[in-house]
Amino acid sequence: MKEYDKLIFEISKPGRKGYQLPADKYGVDGMSAIPAGLMRGEAPELPEVSELDVVRHYTNLSNKNFGVDTGFYPLGSCTMKYNPKINEELASLPAFAGLHPLQDVKSVQGALQLYYELQQALSSLAGLKEFTLNPYAGAHGELTGLMVMRQYHKLRGDDKRTKVIVPDTAHGTNPASAMVAGLEVVEVKSRPNGSIDIEDLKPLLDDTVAGIMMTNPNTLGMFETEIMEIASLVHEAGGLLYYDGANLNPMLGKVRPGDMGFDIMHINLHKTFSTPHGGGGPGSGPVGVSERLVDLLPTPRVVKLDDGSFDVVYNGDESLGSVSTFFGNFGVMMKAYAYILSLGRDNIKNVGPMATLNANYIKESLRDLYKLPVEGPCKHEFVFDGLADKSTGVTTLNVAKRLLDFGFHAPTIYFPLLFHESLMIEPTETESLETLDEFIDVMRKVAIEARENPELVKEAPVTTAISHPDETGAAKNPILSYKAMKA
Amino acid sequence: MLDKIGVGSVDELYSDVPEEVLFRGEYDLPEGMSETELREYFTNLGKKNEQLTVFAGHGAYDHYSPSVIPHLLERSEFYTAYTPYQPEISQGTLQYIFEYQSMISELTGMESSNASMYDGATAAAESMFMMVASARKKNRVLVSSTLLESVRKVIATYMKFHGVELTELPEKEGETDFTAMAEELAKGDVAGVMVPSVNRYGIIENLEGVAEKVHGAKASLAIYCDPSALAVLKTPGEWGADIACGDGQTLGMPLQFGGPYLGFIACRKDMLRKMPGRVVGATTDRNGKRCYVLTLQAREQHIRRQKATSNICSNQSLMALYATIYVALMGPQGLRDVNRLSCDGAHYLYDRLIESGKFSKVYDKPFLKEFVVKTDLDTAAMAARLRRNGMMGGVEIAPGVLEFAVTEKRTKEQIDRLITVMLEEEK
Numbered sequence: 001m002k003e004y005d006k007l008i009f010e011i012s013k014p015g016r017k018g019y020q021l022p023a024d025k026y027g028v029d030g031m032s033a034i035p036a037g038l039m040r041g042e043a044p045e046l047p048e049v050s051e052l053d054v055v056r057h058y059t060n061l062s063n064k065n066f067g068v069d070t071g072f073y074p075l076g077s078c079t080m081k082y083n084p085k086i087n088e089e090l091a092s093l094p095a096f097a098g099l100h101p102l103q104d105v106k107s108v109q110g111a112l113q114l115y116y117e118l119q120q121a122l123s124s125l126a127g128l129k130e131f132t133l134n135p136y137a138g139a140h141g142e143l144t145g146l147m148v149m150r151q152y153h154k155l156r157g158d159d160k161r162t163k164v165i166v167p168d169t170a171h172g173t174n175p176a177s178a179m180v181a182g183l184e185v186v187e188v189k190s191r192p193n194g195s196i197d198i199e200d201l202k203p204l205l206d207d208t209v210a211g212i213m214m215t216n217p218n219t220l221g222m223f224e225t226e227i228m229e230i231a232s233l234v235h236e237a238g239g240l241l242y243y244d245g246a247n248l249n250p251m252l253g254k255v256r257p258g259d260m261g262f263d264i265m266h267i268n269l270h271k272t273f274s275t276p277h278g279g280g281g282p283g284s285g286p287v288g289v290s291e292r293l294v295d296l297l298p299t300p301r302v303v304k305l306d307d308g309s310f311d312v313v314y315n316g317d318e319s320l321g322s323v324s325t326f327f328g329n330f331g332v333m334m335k336a337y338a339y340i341l342s343l344g345r346d347n348i349k350n351v352g353p354m355a356t357l358n359a360n361y362i363k364e365s366l367r368d369l370y371k372l373p374v375e376g377p378c379k380h381e382f383v384f385d386g387l388a389d390k391s392t393g394v395t396t397l398n399v400a401k402r403l404l405d406f407g408f409h410a411p412t413i414y415f416p417l418l419f420h421e422s423l424m425i426e427p428t429e430t431e432s433l434e435t436l437d438e439f440i441d442v443m444r445k446v447a448i449e450a451r452e453n454p455e456l457v458k459e460a461p462v463t464t465a466i467s468h469p470d471e472t473g474a475a476k477n478p479i480l481s482y483k484a485m486k487a
Numbered sequence: 488m489l490d491k492i493g494v495g496s497v498d499e500l501y502s503d504v505p506e507e508v509l510f511r512g513e514y515d516l517p518e519g520m521s522e523t524e525l526r527e528y529f530t531n532l533g534k535k536n537e538q539l540t541v542f543a544g545h546g547a548y549d550h551y552s553p554s555v556i557p558h559l560l561e562r563s564e565f566y567t568a569y570t571p572y573q574p575e576i577s578q579g580t581l582q583y584i585f586e587y588q589s590m591i592s593e594l595t596g597m598e599s600s601n602a603s604m605y606d607g608a609t610a611a612a613e614s615m616f617m618m619v620a621s622a623r624k625k626n627r628v629l630v631s632s633t634l635l636e637s638v639r640k641v642i643a644t645y646m647k648f649h650g651v652e653l654t655e656l657p658e659k660e661g662e663t664d665f666t667a668m669a670e671e672l673a674k675g676d677v678a679g680v681m682v683p684s685v686n687r688y689g690i691i692e693n694l695e696g697v698a699e700k701v702h703g704a705k706a707s708l709a710i711y712c713d714p715s716a717l718a719v720l721k722t723p724g725e726w727g728a729d730i731a732c733g734d735g736q737t738l739g740m741p742l743q744f745g746g747p748y749l750g751f752i753a754c755r756k757d758m759l760r761k762m763p764g765r766v767v768g769a770t771t772d773r774n775g776k777r778c779y780v781l782t783l784q785a786r787e788q789h790i791r792r793q794k795a796t797s798n799i800c801s802n803q804s805l806m807a808l809y810a811t812i813y814v815a816l817m818g819p820q821g822l823r824d825v826n827r828l829s830c831d832g833a834h835y836l837y838d839r840l841i842e843s844g845k846f847s848k849v850y851d852k853p854f855l856k857e858f859v860v861k862t863d864l865d866t867a868a869m870a871a872r873l874r875r876n877g878m879m880g881g882v883e884i885a886p887g888v889l890e891f892a893v894t895e896k897r898t899k900e901q902i903d904r905l906i907t908v909m910l911e912e913e914k
Binding site for chain 2: 028048049067070136140150464
């Protein structure tokens, strides 16, 4: 295929256009009524291209991308499962796509019913009382959930609870969300196996603690076996438990966060419920809460009335406020609900176990060549601390880049921070045994290359469109637009 | 597989889970549906919705969406990828984000744009944080009460929890009261001010001299704006703002019952390192080939944790691609035409309503595609009548005050029919 590296601005030709609009319709010149002082001085410098130019340009760009549809994408903690195509079709149905968010509720009963049913489905799957679907992404869900936590203490007049406990292995969004929510972060140490050190936790639990943020399984993919003890310690100290749903996938069919004592959680619909990651978004991060926290959820909320119809509540005395302009990423919710309905009550129970089976299979097939820092069955993902043979000088970054040459996306690297050479692998349940075996073969091959021909691995990737971009230079002298590039 | 792992069953992989938390019940869900059943289920839900001809805006606009866009968005190399952590196999995503940033910079007249935000309201709240972070020991921000209430509500929530003091500036004849702003600024504790370009009444605010006043008080100015309208209206850059933020739904995105839309933030170069979110920069690879990478990551949560500029760890990437393709197709002339046709239609409707004698002016101020009028007619009966006739009229923003929006998608016939139905006597 021919190499294509033009920017859309670079194929612009004055006067060319890619749209069709009707001619004047009204015999009115509305813009003449706007004073010149309110108008822009010069037209923006935007591309002038034909429809075909646009189609070829973005099709060519898409060829430089790697998605789940291209190949195996074992990016740990991101749950890159297959995105069923029927969900895309349903989310674009005109009967939903054309709805204005401020339409009379009587004219959007189908949309509200879908919204309500998804809230109910997530509540049942999570073992919690109610969900809000307003948050737009995982980190946005964390922020919303922590606002619920603070609102709870505030309404009780317990103003001194300003700290939140976060494990030192947590996703970076946890402490960052706490900061945005106005909470002070207190780190709790992890044991070498990644689980929370209860002895380190106990002295932290005083009357200034609002709660704790956890994932379970934790960042190493290991189940926190002492979760019930942690839950009772935190509750006894007057705090709440927040569940980061980033690692929910292996729990589907096996464990519900609510049953483990969690009071608040978020779900990443784009992870566990198969909506596409979209190159970084849009996602959706619904937040679920236990019964005592329901009235604190953000507005708007969708409720079912006694007559079976659906309504929107825009204000609540105890509500924390609003975190979204309207109802959240409705289009994403439609896809998640389609996924839940297609699996149904029984098949959805296989999601967690099959994801766990796949992860353990890879782990056991590679542990002789890669350093496994923690023993025992993992859940949906696990972490290697780089190659077992540390004498080669080949790093986790080199291994990750070499995988690209073999047509695989790299795992998550250098996270968690517990190890120097973290390589975090999450296969998800949607991959076949054949794909897992192919990946295992390639991982083994790379480990052997590292020993026999380390330079080859360090040079990788060699088959990709670009190789070894200068990231330091990019940060030192930021060029963030076409205009800056031309200057 | 079980042999390789050395267990006898999949259940054994959960043997570390305490017995009391293992889920043994049934989920409250229906039986699994086949593709046919699923399609039927959604189609039936869809029948409970009414697809109306929309004459409302108030934060969501029914603009024309070129057919090309969904076709290109369906390239699964785009939509099944994640954040471009591996630049070697993500140049498609990285390049379109670079193009997106370039377009947002052009439209807003600002130097630097990030890779996008969740929506306009959250972009506005994060812009407030940027201004507080840029100020020295000042923790109060001002927001004009002429900004959309849905946006102000989110700002208020974020400020309340983060511990930033928020003061709403009153309005004066439908615009921000800049005398009141000057009084607040004089107190010396204001970090930033946010005002709308086109406000909640559809009025294009005159922001002459505002930046000077704000900067004179050592505060920053953020302008909340509509990127589509900025193809013709004076830009935040021209007004002298430090930050431009808003919602990009107006760039042809489907209404979709409120989302997904697109938040954006662009700023002057000196505020770049306070900006939240992903940013893409141009660089070269080892063979000297031009390429794109995520950059300035030292601001972000995965590096800085609680010291990050924000907790955001994604963008609204696919909607940024939507906006990029839309702007590429429309170009400067197309965007101008969209605004002209919308503006003509809005003025046509406005003039007819006033002429009818049943509606009267609320303000006599310049507007583009959205405006308010007041009436003594029974608005509830009118809205019901419109709905029966397949239309959504103006949003009732106060008793008897209706806000209408007209886009280039509307026709003269549709507007005439709207007026006829609105003025009908209730039988």
